[in-house]
Amino acid sequence: MKQRIPWILLVVFAAWALSTARPPREETFRISAFSQLPIVFNGRIQPFDSLARNSLLELREKQSINLEPWKNWNEKPRTLSASEWLLTVFTKPEETDSWPAFRIDHPDLVSQLKLPLKDKAQQSDGKHYSWNQIAAGENFKTIEQQANQIQESKSDASLRNPYEQALLRLHSGMILYFRLKNTLRPQDAQNWTAELDRLQKTIPAGVAAARAQQRGEPYDTNALTAVLEPVQKIEVMNRLQPPLVIPPGKDSHVTSEWTRVGDALMEHVRGLPLTDTVLTYAKIADSYREGRAEDFNAAVQRQQASLAAGGHTRELNKGSKEQLFNRMAPFYTSMVIYVTAFLLACGFWFTFAEWSRRSAAYLIVLALAIHTVGLIFRMWLEGRPPVTNLYSSAIFIGWGAVILGLVLERFWRNAIGLVVGSSLGFATLVIAHNLALSGDTMIMLQAVLDTNFWLATHVVIVTLGYASTFVAGFLAIIYILRGFFTKGLTEIEGKSLARMVYGIVCFATLFSFIGTVLGGIWADQSWGRFWGWDPKENGALIIVLWNALILHARWGGLVKERGLMNLAIGGNIVTSWSWFGVNMLGIGLHSYGFMSGAFRWLAAFVVSQLVLIAIGSLPNRFWASSRNHRGNGGGGGVEPKLSTLTPASKKTPSAAAA
Amino acid sequence: MLASVFKLLCSLRLTVVLLVLGIAVVFFGTLAQTSDGLYIAQARYFRSWFSTWTPHSGPSWVIVPLPGGYLLGTLLLANLLAAHIKRFQFTWNKVGIHLTHIGIITLLLGQLLTDMMARESRMSFAEGQARTYSEDFHTFELAFTADVPDQPGFQDAVVIPESKLKTGSEIRQAQLPFTVKIREYIPNSDPSFRAPMMTNHPAQASEGIAQRFRFQSTPVNNKMDSKNIPSVVLELMDKSGKSLGTWVATGWIGDESMSQVAALGLAKSMVGGSGERPEEMRRVREMARQFLGILVVPQTVRVDGRELALTLRPTRYYEPYSIRLLKTTHEVYQGTKTPKDFRSRVKLEHPGGVGDREVEIFMNSPLRYSGLAFFQFQMGEDQFAAVPRGTSVLQVVKNPSWLTPYVGCIVVGIGMTWQFLYHLSKFHKKRTPSTNLP
Numbered sequence A: 001m002k003q004r005i006p007w008i009l010l011v012v013f014a015a016w017a018l019s020t021a022r023p024p025r026e027e028t029f030r031i032s033a034f035s036q037l038p039i040v041f042n043g044r045i046q047p048f049d050s051l052a053r054n055s056l057l058e059l060r061e062k063q064s065i066n067l068e069p070w071k072n073w074n075e076k077p078r079t080l081s082a083s084e085w086l087l088t089v090f091t092k093p094e095e096t097d098s099w100p101a102f103r104i105d106h107p108d109l110v111s112q113l114k115l116p117l118k119d120k121a122q123q124s125d126g127k128h129y130s131w132n133q134i135a136a137g138e139n140f141k142t143i144e145q146q147a148n149q150i151q152e153s154k155s156d157a158s159l160r161n162p163y164e165q166a167l168l169r170l171h172s173g174m175i176l177y178f179r180l181k182n183t184l185r186p187q188d189a190q191n192w193t194a195e196l197d198r199l200q201k202t203i204p205a206g207v208a209a210a211r212a213q214q215r216g217e218p219y220d221t222n223a224l225t226a227v228l229e230p231v232q233k234i235e236v237m238n239r240l241q242p243p244l245v246i247p248p249g250k251d252s253h254v255t256s257e258w259t260r261v262g263d264a265l266m267e268h269v270r271g272l273p274l275t276d277t278v279l280t281y282a283k284i285a286d287s288y289r290e291g292r293a294e295d296f297n298a299a300v301q302r303q304q305a306s307l308a309a310g311g312h313t314r315e316l317n318k319g320s321k322e323q324l325f326n327r328m329a330p331f332y333t334s335m336v337i338y339v340t341a342f343l344l345a346c347g348f349w350f351t352f353a354e355w356s357r358r359s360a361a362y363l364i365v366l367a368l369a370i371h372t373v374g375l376i377f378r379m380w381l382e383g384r385p386p387v388t389n390l391y392s393s394a395i396f397i398g399w400g401a402v403i404l405g406l407v408l409e410r411f412w413r414n415a416i417g418l419v420v421g422s423s424l425g426f427a428t429l430v431i432a433h434n435l436a437l438s439g440d441t442m443i444m445l446q447a448v449l450d451t452n453f454w455l456a457t458h459v460v461i462v463t464l465g466y467a468s469t470f471v472a473g474f475l476a477i478i479y480i481l482r483g484f485f486t487k488g489l490t491e492i493e494g495k496s497l498a499r500m501v502y503g504i505v506c507f508a509t510l511f512s513f514i515g516t517v518l519g520g521i522w523a524d525q526s527w528g529r530f531w532g533w534d535p536k537e538n539g540a541l542i543i544v545l546w547n548a549l550i551l552h553a554r555w556g557g558l559v560k561e562r563g564l565m566n567l568a569i570g571g572n573i574v575t576s577w578s579w580f581g582v583n584m585l586g587i588g589l590h591s592y593g594f595m596s597g598a599f600r601w602l603a604a605f606v607v608s609q610l611v612l613i614a615i616g617s618l619p620n621r622f623w624a625s626s627r628n629h630r631g632n633g634g635g636g637g638v639e640p641k642l643s644t645l646t647p648a649s650k651k652t653p654s655a656a657a658a
Numbered sequence B: 001m002l003a004s005v006f007k008l009l010c011s012l013r014l015t016v017v018l019l020v021l022g023i024a025v026v027f028f029g030t031l032a033q034t035s036d037g038l039y040i041a042q043a044r045y046f047r048s049w050f051s052t053w054t055p056h057s058g059p060s061w062v063i064v065p066l067p068g069g070y071l072l073g074t075l076l077l078a079n080l081l082a083a084h085i086k087r088f089q090f091t092w093n094k095v096g097i098h099l100t101h102i103g104i105i106t107l108l109l110g111q112l113l114t115d116m117m118a119r120e121s122r123m124s125f126a127e128g129q130a131r132t133y134s135e136d137f138h139t140f141e142l143a144f145t146a147d148v149p150d151q152p153g154f155q156d157a158v159v160i161p162e163s164k165l166k167t168g169s170e171i172r173q174a175q176l177p178f179t180v181k182i183r184e185y186i187p188n189s190d191p192s193f194r195a196p197m198m199t200n201h202p203a204q205a206s207e208g209i210a211q212r213f214r215f216q217s218t219p220v221n222n223k224m225d226s227k228n229i230p231s232v233v234l235e236l237m238d239k240s241g242k243s244l245g246t247w248v249a250t251g252w253i254g255d256e257s258m259s260q261v262a263a264l265g266l267a268k269s270m271v272g273g274s275g276e277r278p279e280e281m282r283r284v285r286e287m288a289r290q291f292l293g294i295l296v297v298p299q300t301v302r303v304d305g306r307e308l309a310l311t312l313r314p315t316r317y318y319e320p321y322s323i324r325l326l327k328t329t330h331e332v333y334q335g336t337k338t339p340k341d342f343r344s345r346v347k348l349e350h351p352g353g354v355g356d357r358e359v360e361i362f363m364n365s366p367l368r369y370s371g372l373a374f375f376q377f378q379m380g381e382d383q384f385a386a387v388p389r390g391t392s393v394l395q396v397v398k399n400p401s402w403l404t405p406y407v408g409c410i411v412v413g414i415g416m417t418w419q420f421l422y423h424l425s426k427f428h429k430k431r432t433p434s435t436n437l438p
Helices: A005-019 A031-036 A048-060 A082-091 A107-112 A139-153 A162-181 A192-215 A221-239 A261-269 A276-289 A293-309 A313-328 A330-351 A354-382 A390-412 A416-438 A452-485 A491-527 A535-555 A561-585 A597-616 A624-628 A653-657 B002-010 B012-046 B069-087 B092-117 B256-271 B278-295 B404-430
Strands: A038-041 A044-047 A064-066 A079-081 B050-053 B064-067 B119-126 B130-147 B155-161 B170-172 B178-186 B189-193 B213-217 B231-238 B243-250 B300-303 B306-332 B339-349 B357-362 B367-369 B372-382 B389-398
Touching: A005 A330, A005 A354, A031 A048, A031 A082, A031 A293, A031 A313, A038 A048, A038 A313, A044 A048, A044 A313, A048 A064, A048 A082, A048 A162, A048 A313, A048 A416, A064 A082, A079 A082, A082 A162, A082 A276, A107 A162, A139 A162, A192 A221, A192 A261, A192 A276, A221 A261, A261 A276, A276 A293, A293 A313, A313 A330, A313 A354, A330 A354, A330 A416, A354 A390, A354 A416, A390 A416, A390 A452, A390 A491, A390 A561, A416 A452, A416 A491, A452 A491, A452 A535, A452 A561, A452 A597, A452 A624, A491 A535, A491 A561, A491 B372, A491 B404, A535 A561, A535 B012, A561 A597, A561 B012, B002 B012, B002 B069, B012 B050, B012 B064, B012 B069, B064 B069, B069 B092, B092 B404, B119 B306, B119 B372, B155 B306, B178 B213, B189 B256, B213 B243, B231 B306, B243 B300, B256 B278, B306 B372, B306 B389, B339 B372, B339 B389, B357 B372
Parallel strands: B243 B306
Antiparallel strands: A038 A044, A064 A079, B050 B064, B119 B130, B119 B389, B130 B155, B130 B306, B170 B178, B178 B231, B189 B213, B231 B243, B300 B306, B306 B339, B339 B357, B367 B372, B372 B389
């Protein structure tokens, strides 16, 4: 029976992973068909689904909306999917205005805007507020004024304190919400199809009246006002710069770029025929508003057909694929499987049961497969190498670390590689998940970064350097924890861990060095400056120096097994500094922003690593494993020799003692 | 004694100590950038022999003494060379280590050469304009220029570097028909308009733009992306010691683009408001045009029948050819302000017309020519031209040792890969299949 457990677990988790790809069942409105339609926002083609999810992330750090956040989960609060929320914002803004879509964390901002605190009777959780609450009374003006003031007086974002950051975040969220409300139709439209119809009819007379007025001739005042009023509305719409929903081509007045509903309407006022897309989206909006599911589905289908006929099959395809990617959330799935595998792998050390190690191994392979599929899917969607920003670096570091862990496990079969791989895979995906809370993770790259060659070489290699340094550090953590707290660390295991750490550090030195120098060469290509002492460059240089330090200290006999482990844990600190710490210099050091959330996590991580190093420096008698692991950590060093350029494993502590 | 020094120089302990110190210097040098700015921090921590670090905010008694980058680089180099001299022997298992170290020596020496010989400057122009020189980003020079009578477009120039302009100093040059007396040197200045009837400040000088503008001192700025604009109040005395008058020479009108920035800034401060509404923008532009008209009138002094113009301009580096900006391209992603593509099409023009050609310079694709490299740096729009036209700034780098990091990197890469694969194969051969249970 026990032999079958790994296979059973594998099948169960694989089935769960596959089930995420299944489309949702929709009986009336085919919202998922709508949410696949491609548009342009943030400078890139994306489906409505991504717009919806990223907007909600920006507003409330979740990919769905909870309409009754004051209820506990067991009271079944009403929640909506991102796409359903977005569609409602598009078509029934007066309804969504009262939905608690804005998250405000800063207590001073809550009291400044006179918002209710946590109070079930008042239906408030003290965190999520609606547009109506936020914009009530003088609030709107206050927010606008303060935001302008902050942007003007503190153009350097690093000088802003948490209150100011919270206010600006709310302000930009409000602008985003405004934009969304004016995407398909003006926000206060009632029956938009009818209004469009009326507009089309009044234009000829109105335009004639306007021309007559310019020439100073008598003109029809009514005809002019009839057209001026909607034109003003359209101008307001355009000024907000909502997403671009009208594809280029024969149906649009522009042949090369996507445009907005407002642009098309203005062109229509100037005399061009109104594009079909505007009318179709008006039908979609009105039918959803009025609850006519059949009309809605037909209009969505019509839009799909028109895009296909206009030669936009690539965009349609990207829209549906990206929606699938969003729904599957492969990195979330693999995160769950990694943590399960981690527990199973740890279990191996306590129960000595091979089935639990094997299960962990199978699950990690499954999670890695999903991780890889997600990575490639993302690369395909973006048309880029795997790492383009901090978010994708986290995903890639995890991926590299898991592979290294599996390689180690293949050689040693003692669950160490599994524990390291699964814990790093899990941790980096959690970090990625938190980084994604700020919005779109597939944002377009600035001109200087727009080079797939350097992204594919420098960035990938330096990120693998990060990954391997972390692997070495986590191996060392296992050594310290098992050695100090348990009797599980035998002399053989200690030696094999030392060999693993040594090998991985060599690997890390190679990759971080090559990656760093390639970065210098990229800088030389873009600015003519190989080395500019930029914080990120310096961070990478420190990793290289640290790894070189470990190797030289080992070769010189300055450290032995325990010292090697302590230095490798130091590698964790150095790498986390380079990965995140230097990015915080901008927000930190002269402001309260220094204590922002991410900084606290980084500080906690560094402290935890220092504690581990301290434990690692304790004399042997404090170690639980010291009984079966002697001759370590004591004095009696070996003379430093340059000729000892061979792996650490050759010079074991027992050999030194002999 | 000598032997023990040599022994120390060869030791791995020294390597480890130097690596630790290197990490410390890089770390504190990075931290210092937040308060000192990149330029100063770089000079203090990396291009120095010794330095100290004190936290920007916090207890001032904390002083961390550090070796400078030069000292560390020199010692590392000595350590590497000494160790190799003492122990060099050719064996296959050490080829990788030797190569790695040779590559690192190349990198270190290359950086030293770059540090001594590299020069960075900017070339800025609008579409249609040609330039024969680039300008230094940090330093200025006081220039006295006169047109050459028979050669249109050529000027005689006598320049005095900014480092010589000290309050109270007197400068005599054989080519100049007068003595330059520096009344006041202002390392960083800010312009303001001396509106008639509105300001009580006395004029800074008796001649030229000082009648209409003041350039008051403001704190020196170390931030990376903002630079210091110096001004200098000077008096010219003829051979007999008689004063010819006083002038303000200022970096604010040192070149065309600076004058435009100054005019726009002055106009904005006069108009007030956010300056972003169309109405305000029009007024700002109009007023800036008027200011510019006054600012660009050359300041001149007449001596012995010759008219000399005086300017405080960014230090210029002339080339024997000129570069003409033909066309700029500045694309953004749809519906955003994120730049997608920056590129300048330029033409190399030589006096005889031999070797003229057109080149496209864009991000990550510089032009390398006659020992210089031209990189696309910034882009903008000439706000003062009657017909809108693009402007472009190229970063011009002279670095004779630019290839050394490429060579060093390749050598180290080969060395490390060699060593890595060598060990991996040995490890693979030796490894006994382990079925060890804990």
